[in-house]
Amino acid sequence: MGALQGKKIILAVTASIAAYKSAMLVRLLVKAGAEVQVLMSQAATTFITPLTLSTLSNRPVLVDFVKDNTGVWNNHVDLGLWADAMVFAPASANSLAKCAHGLSDNLLIATYLSARCPVFFAPAMDLDMYQHPATRESLQRLQGFGNHIIAATHGELASGLVGEGRMAEPEAIVAHLEAFWAASLPLQGLQAIVTAGPTYEAIDPVRFIGNHSTGKMGFAIAQSLARYGARVQLVSGPTALPTPSHTHLQLTRVQSAQEMYEAVSQYDTQSQIIVLSAAVADYRPAAVATQKIKKNDADMSIPLVRTIDIAQTLGQRKRPEQTLVGFALETEQELANAQGKLQRKNLDLIVLNSMNDPGAGFGHNTNLVTLINRQGTIQPLPLMDKAEVANHIVQAIIALRSPKANPEQLS
Template sequence: MKGKRILLGVTGSISAYKSALLIRLLVKAGAEVQVVMTESAKEFITPLTLATLSKRPALSTFVSDQNGSWNNHVDLGLWADVLVIAPASAHTLARCAHGLCDDLLSAVYLSAKCPVFFAPAMDLDMYRHPTTVENLQRLESFGNHIIHAEHGELASGLVGEGRLAEPETIVQTLYRHFAFRPALAGKPVLITAGPTQEPIDPVRYISNHSTGKMGYAIAQAFARAGADVTLVSGPTALPLPDPFVRRVNVRSASEMYEATAAAFPSAAVTILNAAVADYTPAHPADRKIKKQEATFALELTKTTDIAATLGLQKRTDQLMMGFALETNDELANALKKLRAKNLDWIVLNSLRDSGAGFGHDTNKITVIDKDEQTHEFALKSKDDVAEDLLDLVEAELNKQPAG
């Protein structure tokens, strides 16, 4: 989203107040926002509010009231990377659908060469009316995108479809638009993330310091690129990384194996980022263990090696990426994993690298591919690391024969 130029059309709807939050989210994401308002939109939110948030004058007329300068609708249409009309009233939908051009916003729409998104907002009977339905279909037939209204309580007091999609939803839609990669479109991608917890008794467990941040960043990147993402997640406090991610919550290593093995056969790409316990208590107690003896011995048994097991099942049309967090002999240990587990890539983290590993918002990785070529990356945010991994996978997918 950084540096993207977004024209935001605001029309006469009670939902216009949400445009302020939408602008705030877009600017925070690094986008440049230029507001174009209809005259009726000013009845619901002031141009000053939108201008302050966007850091640009909110335009509504062909000629500026302040200095008489010309607000060129053609230049505006050419400037934008995307035009978003949110909220889009029934009146504006009808004008755009039928090419009426009697104000600045409709002129900008007709001039725009960029993708256009309409986010309708109105009362439920207006939204369901055959005229509105036909106008939305007509706009979509022109190649425009519709961010459909949501179900909920409306300004009229009725409950139903018609309320403007939440600003966060609109922003996510734009993220996916800009991040879309044809090679990933519809590809089933399986990702594991987070720690596992191995029960000692009903109160205690064995675990590790994984927060899930890296795996969740990867899931978000692939979902925004257009992949069909299944995220098998150990316990973490992180929210769903993207509304289009299917999350399967697990706790123990055995649960993670079962969920991953079930999804693996249909996955085109599998990324095993979770920090899975290597050992689990052999005999978990069914009651809380009381503190009595001075020493306490715990018998552990090996868990299923998920990467090795899936590596034996991997087909030639499947890609698999594993992770190795090492504290010593990093490259040697990573290469050993790459070969033994039939991986296409191994992503190496070293706990000796400052800012890398568990808990950080940054990471520093070295990726070794199946040809044992090494790709080194600088320390960067985990979101940016996820994009680097996405680049590697996309390049490999592009080598595969079509179909």
């Protein structure tokens, strides 16, 4: 996941011994959330089989213009329009020269000439070929056309020589692509905090006061913020959810409201976005028993005291550049209660959740919410998957930050 999530990438594999690395490159791109369509030159199929790359990409590999003898063909124009990026890896000296001079004698070059997306070349060849003036001229022409060159690296080559010409490693190519798209993400360079899940307020070593929150909504928001470029600190109460794998997302697990507040306080001063989606307990036992409380025939009462109000505390010290988002889970007078909380706690946006709506609230994979901002805009959303709800919330945050954040980040 990350900047490559949902990106459509054409991987053009040409005839170089480095073609064996294309298998790992496909695997890494797919793992990062990209859709990968592999094109191969006929000569490239002698280095690595189409079956290998088809299996890893979950798509048939395209080699020729014509699919079969019925006249069905692989449309290079449609391919060029489909892609968000085209990557030649490995890019042989022959293919670089053909692209640089428009010699369209195979499906790869025809697709390159039809592509309206960014194109990246990762050269791979022997030292003398890479240094040859003809190859240097090809690379310069391709750069002059607006293409991107992922430079070959120094190392041991297939010939036994040592020098420049080695294709960049698959991890480096993926990082290059991620950096290219990350620069245009609307939340790039911003820090965010998201709280998620319930808190457990201990009664004794065995029992606690808690609620039914699963953390799904908060985890989805954290992942959406990360996909939009933010670096996210996710502070979660006890949940069964796995640790998110996004490289821009760090998870801190806590138990109680006080622990959640202390974790948030470590990051809030350097964060521009704070989303408080956790279902924090309002009360905790005044005293925690050190041993398990034994059952007896008499009734038992537990004195309770208020927990710290994290939203109100952060709202009181909110800085002008911060966007503070809260949640309101209501059962009656829902809109009025949510609007009151928005003002009382100095929030910029509040997400109203109703316990009265089927498919919404705790435990569901779907949610039905209404977004309300300080400007008075009320945006009811239909019932949808929590990941989709998270994207709507993040888009509302981006819209709120438009006049606050750097204009180039939000254009």
